[in-house]
Amino acid sequence: xxxxxxxxxxxxxxxxxxxxxxxxxxxxxxxxxxxxxxxxxxxxxxxxxxxxxxxxxxxxxxxxxxxxxxxxxxxxxxxxxxxxxxxxxxxxxxxxxxxxxxxxxxxxxxxxxxxxxxxxxxxxxxxxxxxxxxxxxxxxxxxxxxxxxxxxxxxxxxxxxxxxxxxxxxxxxxxxxxxxxxxxxxxxxxxxxxxxxxxxxxxxxxxxxxxxxxxxxxxxxxxxxxxxxxxxxxxxxxxxxxxxxxxxxxxxxxxxxxxxxxxxxxxxxxxxxxxxxxxxxxxxxxxxxxxxxxxxxxxxxxxxxxxxxxxxxxxxxxxxxxxxxxxxxxxxxxxxxxxxxxxxxxxxxxxxxxxxxxxxxxxxxxxxxxxxxxxxxxxxxxxxxxxxxxxxxxxxxxxxxxxxxxxxxxxxxxxxxxxxxxxxxxxxxxxxxxxxx
Numbered sequence: 001x002x003x004x005x006x007x008x009x010x011x012x013x014x015x016x017x018x019x020x021x022x023x024x025x026x027x028x029x030x031x032x033x034x035x036x037x038x039x040x041x042x043x044x045x046x047x048x049x050x051x052x053x054x055x056x057x058x059x060x061x062x063x064x065x066x067x068x069x070x071x072x073x074x075x076x077x078x079x080x081x082x083x084x085x086x087x088x089x090x091x092x093x094x095x096x097x098x099x100x101x102x103x104x105x106x107x108x109x110x111x112x113x114x115x116x117x118x119x120x121x122x123x124x125x126x127x128x129x130x131x132x133x134x135x136x137x138x139x140x141x142x143x144x145x146x147x148x149x150x151x152x153x154x155x156x157x158x159x160x161x162x163x164x165x166x167x168x169x170x171x172x173x174x175x176x177x178x179x180x181x182x183x184x185x186x187x188x189x190x191x192x193x194x195x196x197x198x199x200x201x202x203x204x205x206x207x208x209x210x211x212x213x214x215x216x217x218x219x220x221x222x223x224x225x226x227x228x229x230x231x232x233x234x235x236x237x238x239x240x241x242x243x244x245x246x247x248x249x250x251x252x253x254x255x256x257x258x259x260x261x262x263x264x265x266x267x268x269x270x271x272x273x274x275x276x277x278x279x280x281x282x283x284x285x286x287x288x289x290x291x292x293x294x295x296x297x298x299x300x301x302x303x304x305x306x307x308x309x310x311x312x313x314x315x316x317x318x319x320x321x322x323x324x325x326x327x328x329x330x331x332x333x334x335x336x337x338x339x340x341x342x343x344x345x346x347x348x349x350x351x352x353x354x355x356x357x358x359x360x361x362x363x364x365x366x367x368x369x370x371x372x373x374x375x376x377x378x379x380x381x382x383x384x385x386x387x388x389x390x391x392x393x394x395x396x397x398x399x400x401x402x403x404x405x406x407x408x409x410x411x412x413x414x415x416x417x418x419x420x421x422x423x424x425x426x427x428x429x430x431x432x433x434x435x436x437x
Contacts, residue, residue, distance in 0.1 A: 003078060010113035010306040014093065015084075017074060018104040024070050031066030060099045067097040071105045085111060088311030110309040117360045119303035121417040125295045129422035130284040132277050140276045144261050145253065146191060151246035156207045160190040160200050165244035171237050175213055188240070191248060203240070211241045296414050297354050308352040317341065317348045358410065367413055369406040377405075 002018040021028075071092065079086065090109035097103045151163060168184045171177050190200055202212040216236045221229040251257055258272050266272040321340055328335035361367070378396055382389040396402070 001074075001078075003082075005082070005084075008108070010115070011110050011309040012108065012307070013084075013111060014106055014108045015075065015078065016104070016106050017071075017078060018102060019074065020102060021098075021100050024067075024074075024103055027070045027073070028063055028066050031069050032062045035062050035065060063099050064097055067103050068092075068095060071095060071103060071107075075105075075107045084109075087111060087309055110311050112309065113306060113356065115304065115306065115356060115360045117300075117304050117357055117364060120300045120357075120361055120414070123296075123299055123418040124421060125292060125299065125418060126421050126423050126428055127288050127292055127295075128425035128428050130288065130425060132280045132284070136280055137273055137276050140280075141253065141273070144257075145250045146248075148251050148257060148261070150249045150251070152249060154245040154247040157190075157203050157205065157245065159204070160195075161248040161250070162190050162203075163246040163248060164188040164190070164203065164240070164242055165246075167241040167243055169239045169241070171213065171239045173215075173235075173237050175237075175239060177239070183241075185243075199240075203242075206242055208242050208245055211239055213237060213239050292415070292420060293411055296411070296418070297350075300357060301350060301353050304357055306353065308349055308356065312352045313345075313349050316352060317344060320344050320348060362406070362410060365413060367406070367409050369402055369409055373405070374402055 001020075001023060002016075004016040006014045006016065008014055075090065075092075078084075086109035088110050090107050092105060093108045094104075094106040096105065154162065157164075164187065166186055166188050168186065169177055170181045188199065188203075189195070190203065196214060196216065198214045202214050206212050214237075216238065218232075218234045218236060220232055253269055253272075255267050258266050258269065262272065262275065266275050321337060321344070324340050324344075325335050325337070327333075374396060375393070378389060378392040381387070382392045385392075
């Protein structure tokens, strides 16, 4: 037997096998005999047709069919002897059988790639150094006050602290009503974030029963047939009839309100501000941690790129597509599988790459989280909380706690062995924009 294996990529291989007829004669004859048992010829019972007649009727066709089965058997036998573990379904890409002479064939298959992972330590990763500003704290205070506002009827708008019961008409730029357009009733909160300055300015000093005009500029993109974007701009002008007014009364930021909104966690304004600062900072820290992990993944994949097994990618992609299809069905949204596939294909491929790279690093660095560590953590939590140890262990096992702890150990290792630098967010954004160009 001549045997040769060609590496097409890190994950894909093709084996070439050539066999002399003497090596396969017995197997071919045995397979032909099996096939003959299913042949029925008038005048003979099934399975009792003489070999000479079968040969006359079918010539070498049965041997060709038998040779495919023999080729398949020899491939799996060779795979076992050579410690080859295909994933997915191998495909025969070439089959050449010369009765009485040779059988040669090629089989393409995928395997889990053997990776020599490198450049996952000594990296310099830049992260934005987010610092909580007084302006952000003021915005949170403002939100608290607005969330606890009261209102009272009013007759005239003197500032932005009003809610308008309005009737809107789409009009011409000169203010004339457009025929056959229906009015729309709504409330306009002049304190809402993103409210047009044009509305606030034109509403000032207006009374119930009066009206004012404001314009709205709509700008969006259309996708053309050639794939390019066309920017569409259009100005709309509205006339607003004031049907009623509510004056917004903001509460005093006193001890009673502070205790109410913080569930007694704070009682003074200084305590409230400090807790707001901590909450925002915790949010930033969490986002920075997520951003750091994403940057680790991007940089390490970049240094260890390879073509992942299509079997793994397709299986995972199908899971995601089925999940999206199910969600779309529940929410009664349209689901276009081909569009979803294009959108998810690259990220799914990277997810498989990262899984294989990460697995190799864990093995190489001997990073583990074992049952002993799990039991020790469960014991400590049981002692601290008073919850029975078996219940804590049941929770840990059901919540994939071991996987999460192993993940934490892994990223702690990366943080310890790489250089993380905090930089001004603006400088980082400028650098990113320059790289994108």
